[in-house]
Amino acid sequence: MTFITEQASSAQNSEIQRGIRAVTPILFGLVPVALAFGALASQKGLTASEVSLMTGLNFAGGSEFAAIGLWQAVPPLLLIVAITFLVNSRHLLMGAALTPHLAGLPRWKAYAVLVLMCDESWALGLADARKHRFFSLPFYFGQAVTMYLGWMALSTLGALAGPLLGDIEQYGADLAFPAVFLVLLRGMWPGVVKASPWLASLAVAIAAYLALPGAWYVPLGALTGLGLSWLMAGRT
Amino acid sequence: MIDPWTLIIIIGMATVTVTTRIGGYALLRGRTLSPRLLATMEAAPGCVLIAVIAPHFATGRPADMLALVITVVAALRLPMLPTVMIGMASAAILRQVL
Numbered sequence: 001m002t003f004i005t006e007q008a009s010s011a012q013n014s015e016i017q018r019g020i021r022a023v024t025p026i027l028f029g030l031v032p033v034a035l036a037f038g039a040l041a042s043q044k045g046l047t048a049s050e051v052s053l054m055t056g057l058n059f060a061g062g063s064e065f066a067a068i069g070l071w072q073a074v075p076p077l078l079l080i081v082a083i084t085f086l087v088n089s090r091h092l093l094m095g096a097a098l099t100p101h102l103a104g105l106p107r108w109k110a111y112a113v114l115v116l117m118c119d120e121s122w123a124l125g126l127a128d129a130r131k132h133r134f135f136s137l138p139f140y141f142g143q144a145v146t147m148y149l150g151w152m153a154l155s156t157l158g159a160l161a162g163p164l165l166g167d168i169e170q171y172g173a174d175l176a177f178p179a180v181f182l183v184l185l186r187g188m189w190p191g192v193v194k195a196s197p198w199l200a201s202l203a204v205a206i207a208a209y210l211a212l213p214g215a216w217y218v219p220l221g222a223l224t225g226l227g228l229s230w231l232m233a234g235r236t
Numbered sequence: 237m238i239d240p241w242t243l244i245i246i247i248g249m250a251t252v253t254v255t256t257r258i259g260g261y262a263l264l265r266g267r268t269l270s271p272r273l274l275a276t277m278e279a280a281p282g283c284v285l286i287a288v289i290a291p292h293f294a295t296g297r298p299a300d301m302l303a304l305v306i307t308v309v310a311a312l313r314l315p316m317l318p319t320v321m322i323g324m325a326s327a328a329i330l331r332q333v334l
Binding site: 025026028029032046047048049050053054057058059060062063064067074075077080081084085087088089090091092093094095096097098099100102110111114115117119122123126169170171172173174175176177178179180181182183184185186188190194195197198200201202204205206208209210217218219220221222224225226228229230233234 | 237238239241242243244245246247248249250251252253254255256257258259260261263264265269271272273274275276277278279280281282283284285286287288289290291292293294300303304307308310311312314315316317319320322323324325326327328329331
């Protein structure tokens with residue numbers, strides 16, 4: 001019994017470590033993004049502890065950038081909460097895509113997976129599940145918890161260092177965010193035909209971004225791409 | 237160090253964010269998903285990620301657009317860290333030059 005438990009726990013540890021190794025390059029890529037976020041937040045008057053609290057409780061970088069963009073002396077509560085929902089509405093689709101992999105898990109474990117779900121942890125988890133035909137929980141938690149702690153720690157560091165850095169656009173730090181996402185996209189490239197929903201999503205998102213206020217471009221683009229994917233899935 | 241109004245906003249943000257995270261699963265849990273829906277969901281990751289970065293394709297500033305093209309080319313060939321470094325460096329340099 002003990003032997004089996006030890007064996008199981010060492011297998012689990014190696015899966016956790018595999019998760020941490022998989023996410024480390026992504027975390028390095030996010031260093032400038034998180035520092036930039038913290039620095040922007042401190043320029044808007046947030047303290048380092050407020051930045052820790054926001055990234056620790058909300059843990060969704062895109063919506064945090066959006067919130068900081070709308071921050072004022074007395075920040076507008078309803079507007080910021082509504083924009084947060086809009087930017088993060090993609091999680092609804094992401095959670096739906098994870099659902100088949102969570103079948104059979106105790107409900108609390110499924111919710112633990114979902115609460116730690118960000119773009120990066122979700123993309124890594126799904127890519128790994130596709131490759132190994134199995135959704136490895138220790139792998140997922142290894143990388144997702146690392147992402148969580150890394151994002152919180154680095155953005156707090158950015159808030160502390162912000163006053164020293166000055167205008168962060170001069171370092172091109174804002175380009176780090178799309179760079180991380182582009183590498184994630186390259187990793188899941190399904191071929192030209194199957195990627196056509198991506199291009200539809202991008203085209204509609206650009207148009208919506210230019211035409212509409214707020215963050216409507218995220219759900220509008222993503223839903224257009226999924227609509228096209230739905231039509232294509234019906235044809236075959 | 238933590239302003240009460242800021243705390244209220246953060247709790248509001250966290251509440252809607254958690255709702256979006258568990259919502260898709262809570263709605264679909266226990267249902268049998270059709271093969272067509274599963275095939276559709278295959279495209280979800282790409283559609284979502286590319287929509288999130290769409291504003292970077294629409295800044296209209298030549299330096300930013302050129303830096304983005306360089307970043308796309310780098311992302312096609314290189315791992316994460318060099319891609320991020322090239323993206324940042326090209327934006328920093330091009331913004332000085334153009």
